[in-house]
Each structure stands twice: as structure tokens, then as C-alpha cells.
Amino acid sequence: MISKAMGLALAALGGLAAAAPAMAQNEQFIPILSYRTGAYAVNGIPWANASADYYNLLNERDGGINGVKIAFEECETGYATDKGVECYERLKGKGPTGAAFFSPLSTGITFALTDKTLADKIPIITMGYGRADSKNGAVFAWNFPYLGTYWTAADIAVQHVAKEMGGEANLKGKKIALVYHDSPYGKEPIPTLEILSKKLGFELMQVPVTHPGVEQKSQWLLIRQSKPDYVLLWGWGVMNSTAIQEAAAVAFPRDKIIGVWWSGAEPDVVPAGAQAIGYKSLMLQHGAGEYAVHADLKKFVYAKGKGLAKEDFSQVLYNRGLVNAMLGAEGIRAAQKKYGNKPLTGEQIRWGLENLELSEARIKELGFEGMLKPVKITCADHEGARTGRVQQWDGKAWKEISDWYTARQEITEPLVADISAKYAAEKKITPRDCSKES
Amino acid sequence: MFYREAGQFKTSYAADMAIFPIRQDRIAMLLLLAFAFAGVPLLAAFHVPPFNSEYLLRAIILPFLILSLAAIGVNVLIGYCGQVSLGSGAFMAIGAYSAYKFNTGIPGLWLPPLPTLASILLGGLMASIAGIVFGIPSLRIKGLYLSVATLAAQFFFDWLFLRVKWFTNYAPSGSVSAPELSFFGLTVASPVEKYLLALTFVCVFALGAKNLARGNLGRQWMAIRDMDIAAELIGIRPLAAKLSAFAVSSFIIGVAGALWAFVYLGSWEPLAFNIDRSLQLLFMVIIGGLGTILGSFLGAAFILLLPIALSQLPAAVGLKISTATITHLEFIIFGSLICFLLIKEPLGFARLWQIGKEKLRLWPFPY
Numbered sequence: 001m002i003s004k005a006m007g008l009a010l011a012a013l014g015g016l017a018a019a020a021p022a023m024a025q026n027e028q029f030i031p032i033l034s035y036r037t038g039a040y041a042v043n044g045i046p047w048a049n050a051s052a053d054y055y056n057l058l059n060e061r062d063g064g065i066n067g068v069k070i071a072f073e074e075c076e077t078g079y080a081t082d083k084g085v086e087c088y089e090r091l092k093g094k095g096p097t098g099a100a101f102f103s104p105l106s107t108g109i110t111f112a113l114t115d116k117t118l119a120d121k122i123p124i125i126t127m128g129y130g131r132a133d134s135k136n137g138a139v140f141a142w143n144f145p146y147l148g149t150y151w152t153a154a155d156i157a158v159q160h161v162a163k164e165m166g167g168e169a170n171l172k173g174k175k176i177a178l179v180y181h182d183s184p185y186g187k188e189p190i191p192t193l194e195i196l197s198k199k200l201g202f203e204l205m206q207v208p209v210t211h212p213g214v215e216q217k218s219q220w221l222l223i224r225q226s227k228p229d230y231v232l233l234w235g236w237g238v239m240n241s242t243a244i245q246e247a248a249a250v251a252f253p254r255d256k257i258i259g260v261w262w263s264g265a266e267p268d269v270v271p272a273g274a275q276a277i278g279y280k281s282l283m284l285q286h287g288a289g290e291y292a293v294h295a296d297l298k299k300f301v302y303a304k305g306k307g308l309a310k311e312d313f314s315q316v317l318y319n320r321g322l323v324n325a326m327l328g329a330e331g332i333r334a335a336q337k338k339y340g341n342k343p344l345t346g347e348q349i350r351w352g353l354e355n356l357e358l359s360e361a362r363i364k365e366l367g368f369e370g371m372l373k374p375v376k377i378t379c380a381d382h383e384g385a386r387t388g389r390v391q392q393w394d395g396k397a398w399k400e401i402s403d404w405y406t407a408r409q410e411i412t413e414p415l416v417a418d419i420s421a422k423y424a425a426e427k428k429i430t431p432r433d434c435s436k437e438s
Numbered sequence: 439m440f441y442r443e444a445g446q447f448k449t450s451y452a453a454d455m456a457i458f459p460i461r462q463d464r465i466a467m468l469l470l471l472a473f474a475f476a477g478v479p480l481l482a483a484f485h486v487p488p489f490n491s492e493y494l495l496r497a498i499i500l501p502f503l504i505l506s507l508a509a510i511g512v513n514v515l516i517g518y519c520g521q522v523s524l525g526s527g528a529f530m531a532i533g534a535y536s537a538y539k540f541n542t543g544i545p546g547l548w549l550p551p552l553p554t555l556a557s558i559l560l561g562g563l564m565a566s567i568a569g570i571v572f573g574i575p576s577l578r579i580k581g582l583y584l585s586v587a588t589l590a591a592q593f594f595f596d597w598l599f600l601r602v603k604w605f606t607n608y609a610p611s612g613s614v615s616a617p618e619l620s621f622f623g624l625t626v627a628s629p630v631e632k633y634l635l636a637l638t639f640v641c642v643f644a645l646g647a648k649n650l651a652r653g654n655l656g657r658q659w660m661a662i663r664d665m666d667i668a669a670e671l672i673g674i675r676p677l678a679a680k681l682s683a684f685a686v687s688s689f690i691i692g693v694a695g696a697l698w699a700f701v702y703l704g705s706w707e708p709l710a711f712n713i714d715r716s717l718q719l720l721f722m723v724i725i726g727g728l729g730t731i732l733g734s735f736l737g738a739a740f741i742l743l744l745p746i747a748l749s750q751l752p753a754a755v756g757l758k759i760s761t762a763t764i765t766h767l768e769f770i771i772f773g774s775l776i777c778f779l780l781i782k783e784p785l786g787f788a789r790l791w792q793i794g795k796e797k798l799r800l801w802p803f804p805y
Contacts, residue, residue: 034761036760036761036762036765037762037765037766041762045762048761073753074760074761075761076749076761076762076764076765078765081703081706081707081709081710082501082702082703082710085497085702085703086497086501086746089492089493089496089497090493090497090750092492092493093491093492093493107611108613108707108709111611111613111615111705111707112703112704112705112706114615114705115615115704115705116704119627131611132610182600183612183707183709184611184612184613184707185611187610187611187612188610188611190610191610208600211709211712419610426542426615426617427615427618428618
């Protein structure tokens with residue numbers, strides 16, 4: 001006798017789903033999967049604030065994208081895969097044409113959504129994260145790991161370590177430890193690092209940290225015992241600041257730790273206080289600080305009291321959220337050139353995202369000069385750029401300490417081809433012929 | 439009024455022992471099943487709201503059905519046999535990963551890729567074997583101490599599926615994705631098809647579990663639960679009774695795990711089956727009602743659907759609240775509701791339903 005209670009519950013839920021406010025017809029709906037609670041909230045909040053602020057800016061300053069207003073809605077995932085899937089299902093059909101694209105800011109959710117977006121025809125933008133093999137747009141038509149994958153990051157990090165040690169030849173016989181979040185996110189760089197360790201002759205030591213990463217005593221004791229020459233940190237959320245504090249506790253020099261670009265924001269170092277001085281991390285092109293777009297945000301969004309950010313305004317992850325939102329919006333604009341200035345479907349926006357090209361001049365026009373280098377996305381290359389720098393925390397701010405590095409395609413490309421081909425075979429996807437795409 | 443039982447006479451033992459001895463219950467159940475199996479797909483096909491939304495089927499009903507199935511499994515062990523287990527998440531993981539291995543083929547054992555149905559059932563079987571192994575301590579230890587032993591299973595299998603790359607077919611990120619679902623040549627892909635698949639599994643296993651619980655085996659379990667020494671004295675072998683409960687329970691949980699991975703998530707990592715999942719299932723059976731099949735459904739609905747409903751409520755009534763505040767409110771309301779319910783009705787929703795039904799049967803002349 002399940003009938004009545006269940007029927008009532010379902011009817012109530014159905015009613016809720018149907019009662020969502022009706023949206024205007026000339027609106028492009030963009031969902032924001034965010035996390036403002038849980039172990040990863042410190043990193044999720046600036047990103048979510050930036051996304052909402054940038055869409056508000058487009059609406060307030062330009063009246064949307066070519067006259068098409070942007071409607072957006074947040075859904076709290078808590079960085080949990082099953083909640084992310086629920087949020088995806090909840091938001092994918094909203095607005096007159098459905099969701100424009102998803103940016104889950106979680107590699108786990110990206111993995112779960114990759115198969116679903118294929119069927120639903122909605123692109124996912126995973127700027128600086130996600131599946132590294134999805135760079136290959138011929139197989140992963142719907143995934144866009146803009147500006148850098150973890151394989152790119154791994155190569156850049158090793159390049160910097162080699163430079164500090166005085167050349168790649170000096171890496172031979174050295175030991176590099178990878179302290180990583182024990183999830184798809186943390187494991188992604190391993191194949192590239194393994195290849196590099198074989199090629200350059202350094203020993204790779206893998207040190208996993210269990211979610212959420214507040215307990216790392218044994219890992220750092222292990223590091224104290226085996227004395228690696230360098231530590232690569234692949235952490236997220238509270239795991240980063242904990243790692244820095246534990247490194248200090250075992251007196252591992254902080255300037256011998258280099259974090260991925262997700263371990264290089266203010267919430268990662270500020271809680272560790274003076275212990276974090278000297279800690280380094282990669283930069284996904286941009287750093288912290290205010291640029292032209294921030295002036296516009298203050299004028300059009302914050303002056304009207306619509307801004308969400310507080311002290312995180314212009315911090316690293318806030319700026320990254322802005323870049324992500326901007327690239328998505330520019331993808332929509334590119335798609336509008338082909339399909340007209342009206343709300344577009346995910347399938348049409350996918351074309352725009354794949355044919356996105358931002359020149360120096362266009363980036364300046366958008367107010368992102370200094371945050372981003374020119375990008376060109378093609379069918380075969382959904383990453384678009386493979387450059388990064390290294391920054392160091394001096395106790396108050398991040399300082400850029402290196403030149404631009406470019407990841408070597410000869411290292412990552414065979415892996416991309418190999419793993420994406422495996423995926424294509426498993427999922428029975430016929431890779432597109434990129435020479436015929438336009 | 440609702441239950442006019444005048445004229446319903448039980449003339450045979452079979453009628454007396456039926457699952458639904460009252461005719462009205464039988465009719466209601468048949469109507470419900472007819473609605474679930476035929477009505478929902480038809481309504482979805484004709485785009486009748488709310489069944490036209492994929493969200494309802496894919497994100498609400500599907501996880502509800504699969505977690506109900508897992509809760510039935512947990513209920514067999516905890517509710518019927520009284521063996522407290524915190525390893526349910528691990529048994530779901532075993533089901534999921536074994537099904538994945540069988541479905542993609544195991545060249546080391548000369549096994550070709552098996553069909554989906556066989557893989558899912560074999561996944562259940564593997565979970566069942568693991569359940570028996572981790573159930574052996576239950577012959578010596580009880581209660582809280584046993585729950586700690588099952589906790590070991592939880593952490594062991596978390597570790598195993600994270601560390602041993604063979605289970606994930608050497609996927610670089612450790613995340614695996616389920617192959618296409620095909621049953622006897624039919625491909626299951628659309629939300630309605632997935633819903634029907636999960637529904638079939640749930641109905642078959644719910645019926646099976648109900649019958650097991652009513653039969654000899656179930657009576658042995660309950661005797662062990664209520665007083666194991668007395669049960670032993672009347673000739674019940676604790677070894678067989680306890681281990682069979684572990685086997686049956688883990689089998690059902692394993693199948694639910696395989697369905698959760700293959701049908702709901704599609705792509706998963708061990709985190710999907712961590713200790714939080716075990717606790718979630720435990721709360722489902724406690725709140726739903728220990729030792730009842732109905733309780734598994736009610737508990738799953740409460741634990742799974744209430745937070746989703748709460749998170750959408752402010753938007754539905756037009757309130758603009760930040761998602762962080764909503765999530766915090768959700769925790770507060772959900773937590774206090776659990777406390778309130780367990781104080782008011784420690785035996786769970788199933789007991790509330792039973793009381794309600796007794797009242798309805800007597801109504802309007804409660805004397």
C-alpha cells in the first residue's frame with residue numbers, strides 16, 4: 001500500500017516542477033551549477049559569484065547578447081556527483097530553448113554528464129578541468145576543456161620544475177611526489193606524469209589524499225621519510241590549505257611545492273598564514289587583480305547593488321569564473337552569427353563554442369586584456385590554448401615568477417589520441433572528420 | 439467507509455496467508471501497478487504534465503526506485519534479521535563494479551562480455567558472496583560491534599576499487615562509464631525505458647523479499663532478531679539464518695548498486711558508494727520502518743525526495759533566496775523533521791501507515 005503517500009509526494013513534486021516561473025520568450029537560459037556549501041565551498045563561491053555577476057553585466061550593460069537577454073539560475077551541487085546529475089536534469093530544459101551549456105566545476109560531475117550531454121545535445125565547458133582526452137573534439141563533440149587540460153598542466157608543472165633545477169637533464173634520478181585528491185580530478189594528470197617520468201628519468205611518487213582532504217598527516221609523514229625533491233599538489237577546497245599546513249608541520253620547504261591552477265587561489269593559502277609563504281602554483285593564464293571588466297562590473301552591476309562578490313571580487317577564482325562566463329557568452333555570440341540573434345539551442349551553441357575565436361583586439365574590447373591570450377577553438381582542438389605561468393604567494397599576494405610555458409603537444413597528443421579512441425570504441429562513437437566540419 | 443470488509447470471508451489457508459488479505463488493498467495495489475507499468479509510460483508518451491518532463495522520470499523517480507530496492511536489501515539484513523550493517527555502500531559498489539567487469543569481459547578468465555541482465559545479476563551474486571564473507575563475524579559479535587566489522591567492509595572495498603586498476607579496466611582517471619544497456623536485443627536508453635527497467639527489477643525483488651520474509655527463512659531471521667538464544671533453542675541454526683540474511687540482503691543491494699551505476703549515474707567513481715551512501719540507506723530503513731517492505735519505499739521517498747522538494751520550494755513560491763541559504767535551511771528542516779518523526783513514531787512511516795489503516799478500517803465507527 002504505497003499508493004497514496006507516494007502518489008501525493010510525486011504529485012507535489014510534479015507540481016513544483018511545473019510551477020516554475022514562466023520565462024520570457026527572448027531569453028537565453030544559462031544554468032550555473034555551483035557549490036556554496038560543503039568542503040569545497042571556499043573555492044566554489046567566488047566562481048559562482050563571478051558567473052552570475054558577468055551575466056548580470058551583459059544584461060545591464062549590453063542588454064544581453066545582441067539583444068537576447070540572459071536568464072540564469074543556480075543549482076547547488078555541493079561538489080557531489082549525484083546532486084550534480086539531479087541539478088543537470090532540473091535545469092537542462094529551462095528557458096525557451098533549454099540550457100545553453102553547463103559548467104559543472106567538478107571533474108566527477110563532468111564525467112557523469114559527458115554521456116548525458118551527448119544524448120541531450122547540450123555542450124559542457126570545462127575550462128581548465130574535466131576529461132583531458134576531451135580535447136579531441138572529433139570524439140568529444142560536446143566537451144570543451146578550454147584553455148588547458150590536466151595533461152597540459154602536468155607538462156607545464158614539470159617544465160617549471162626542470163627549469164628551477166637547471167634543465168631537464170638534471171631531473172634524472174630526482175624524485176617528484178604527486179599529492180592528489182583521490183578522485184578523477186586528482187588522477188587525471190598521472191598518465192602524463194608517468195610518460196614524463198620515463199622520458200626524463202625522474203621517479204614519480206603517488207600520494208593520494210582521501211576526500212575531502214582534511215586528514216593528511218600520514219601522507220606528509222611519508223613525504224618526510226622519502227624526501228622527494230619536489231611536490232606537485234593536485235588539491236581542491238580545504239585540501240589545499242591543509243596540505244600547506246601539513247607540509248609546514250613536517251618542515252617540507254613550501255617553495256618546493258607547486259600546485260595545479262586549482263590549488264593556487266587565495267582560499268588555499270590565506271588559512272595557512274605565514275606557513276604558505278613561498279608556495280607556488282600554476283596559473284591558468286590569468287591571475288588575481290582588477291582589469292577593465294572589473295571597472296564595468298562596478299559601474300553596471302555593483303553600483304546597482306546587484307553584485308554578489310564581497311572580498312572575493314578580483315581574486316583568482318572570481319576572475320576565473322569571469323573568464324569562463326565570458327567564453328561561454330562569446331560562444332553564444334559566435335553561434336548567433338550563424339543562426340541569428342535569437343535564443344539558440346544547445347546544439348547551435350555547440351557550433352559557436354567550436355568555432356570560437358578571440359583575437360587580441362576582441363579580448364581588449366571585452367575588458368579582459370591581460371587576463372587572457374588569444375584563443376582559437378577548432379573541431380580537432382577543443383582546448384584552444386596550452387600556456388601557463390607560475391605564481392608564488394608572498395604572504396599577501398600572488399606574484400608571477402615565471403615566463404609563459406607552452407605544453408608540449410608531442411607529450412600529450414599520443415595520450416589524447418589513444419584514450420579518446422578507447423572511449424569512442426567503448427561508446428560506439430564514430431569520430432567526426434574534422435576536415436569536413438565548418 | 440473506505441474499507442467495507444463486510445462479506446469478505448477467508449475460506450482457505452491460501453486466502454488467509456495472502457500478502458494483501460483485504461480486497462480493497464489488492465485492488466489498490468493492482469491499480470498502482472497498472473498505473474506504474476502502463477499509465478506512466480502512456481502519460482509520458484502523450485506529454486501529459488508532469489509526466490512529460492524528463493526531470494521527473496530521470497532525476498526523481500529513477501533514483502527513488504533504485505534506492506528503494508537497495509533499502510529493501512538493507513531491510514532484510516537490519517530490519518528482519520537484526521544484524522546492523524554499515525557496509526551497504528560497499529555492497530552496492532561490488533554490484534556495480536562486478537557488473538561492469540562482466541559486461542566488458544574479463545579476458546584473464548576467458549570470459550567474453552556478458553549481456554547486461556546477466557552482468558547485473560552476476561554483480562548481485564558477487565556482492566552476495568562478499569556479504570557472506572563479511573557476515574561471518576556476525577556469528578560471534580553483535581549489535582554495535584558487528585556494525586564496526588561491516589564498516590571494515592565499507593572501507594576495504596572503497597580502497598579496493600580506488601587502488602586496484604583492474605576493476606576500472608585501467609581507466610586513467612579511475613572513473614568508469616557503463617556500456618550500452620541492452621536486454622535481449624532491446625536497447626534501453628530513453629528515460630521511460632530506464633524507468634520501466636528499474637520498476638521491473640524493484641517489483642520482482644520486492645515481491646521476492648516479501649515472500650522470503652513471510653516464509654520459513656524470514657521467520658528464522660525474525661527469531662534470530664528477537665532473541666538469538668531462544669531461536670537456537672527451538673532449533674534454528676544461527677549460522678544458516680544469519681549468513682542467508684547476509685547473502686540475500688547483499689544480493690539485492692548488489693543488484694541495486696549495479697542499477698544505480700548503469701541506469702542512473704551512467705558513469706561513476708568509488709565516491710558514489712562511500713560511507714555516506716551506507717548511512718543514507720541505514721536512515722532510509724530506520725525512518726521508513728524496520729522489518730517492513732513498505733517502509734523501504736517510504737524511507738527512500740522521504741530521504742531522497744524531501745531534500746529535493748525543499749530545495750525547490752522557495753523558487754516555486756517565488757522567494758529569491760541564495761542557494762547556500764536554501765541548502766542550509768534544507769539541512770535544518772530535514773534534520774528537525776527526522777528528530778520529530780523518530781520521537782513521535784520510533785517505528786517509522788510504515789507504522790504510521792499501519793495505524794492509519796487500522797483507523798480507516800474501523801472508521802466511521804471506531805468502537
